[in-house]
Amino acid sequence: MAIRADFHLHSSFSGDSKAPMGEMVERGIALGLGQMCFTEHMDFDFPVSEGIPKGFFEVNTDAYLYELLRCRAVYGDRIKLCFGVELGLQAYLAEVQEGYVNSFPFDFIIGSSHLCNGKDPYDAGFFAGRSEEEAYREYFESIIDNLEVFHDFDIYGHLDYVVRYGPDQDKFYTYEKYRDLFERMLELLLENGIGVEVNTGGIGYGLKELHPCREVLKRYHDLGGEIVTVGSDAHRPADICREFKRAEEFLRDCGFSYYTVFDKRTASFIKL
Ligand code: HSO
Ligand code: ZN
Ligand code: ZN
Ligand code: ZN
Secondary structure, three states: OOOOEEEEEOOOOOOOOOOOHHHHHHHHHHOOOOEEEEEEEEEOOOOOEOOEOOOOOEOOHHHHHHHHHHHHHHHOOOOEEEEEEEEEOOHHHHHHHHHHHOOOOOOEEEEEOOOEOOEOOOOHHHOOOOOHHHHHHHHHHHHHHHHHHOOOOOEEOOOOHHHHOOOOOOOOOOOHHHHHHHHHHHHHHHHOOOEEEEEHHHHHHOOOOOEOOHHHHHHHHHOOOOOEEEEOOEOOHHHOOOOHHHHHHHHHHOOOOEEEEEEOOEEEEEEO
16 A cells, blocks of 8 residues: 655745645645645744745744635545644744644644754755764754753654755765764654654655665664654645655565554554
């Protein structure tokens, strides 16, 4: 059975997407999906820079929910549409994050690291004047910082997102190099019942593998981790379900015989 749920999707309610939600849904239906979960960007205190004005990654959640309800009324007999958010985590914002997740009846919350100590790895400046390994370490350490203070989310998104933007991307990137940090990360995820996302979006950036790399997901499984969602991170209709065949093989190879979906913050498991 193919994976029939895409749990990481953006539409025009995210600052970096122009896709009308209805067009995303129509594409999902055409692809034969049974469920889609929109996860619009909510990054509090994202730094202003060229092309990124204040509030750029802060979804207007009321407007988003209103449009989602409209889409449910139009398409609800053909596909299940879930109300999710991709929350950009920063440790000093723990209280703001807690307030936000409790203000809306979300089905699903992805916690993601788009910033690392206030800096954006998307900017070349993040890597300037130091080794790639040093920059990657800083990023993984900040994930640990986040997990030490905030746990009210369902899965950690694209755990090794930083390698999308490194000068050599994943060419010299191995689990071994960052073992100490991954071990601590996984320990915190397991302690807090937070899952790991298989994010197929990295392939479009030229990466060899999906996020996270194989050893991370294998290790999560071997330590007893059970929660694995799959998301394309599509920002336009053409990318919905991209590389999902690969995600299925990847999950099986890491020891999973199912994937996870969420409804009202509650996990259920669908056989692969
Ligand atoms: N957070 C975006 C990528 C990004 N754009 C960072 C500007 N800065 C990932 O969807
Ligand atoms: Zn985005
Ligand atoms: Zn993201
Ligand atoms: Zn995303």
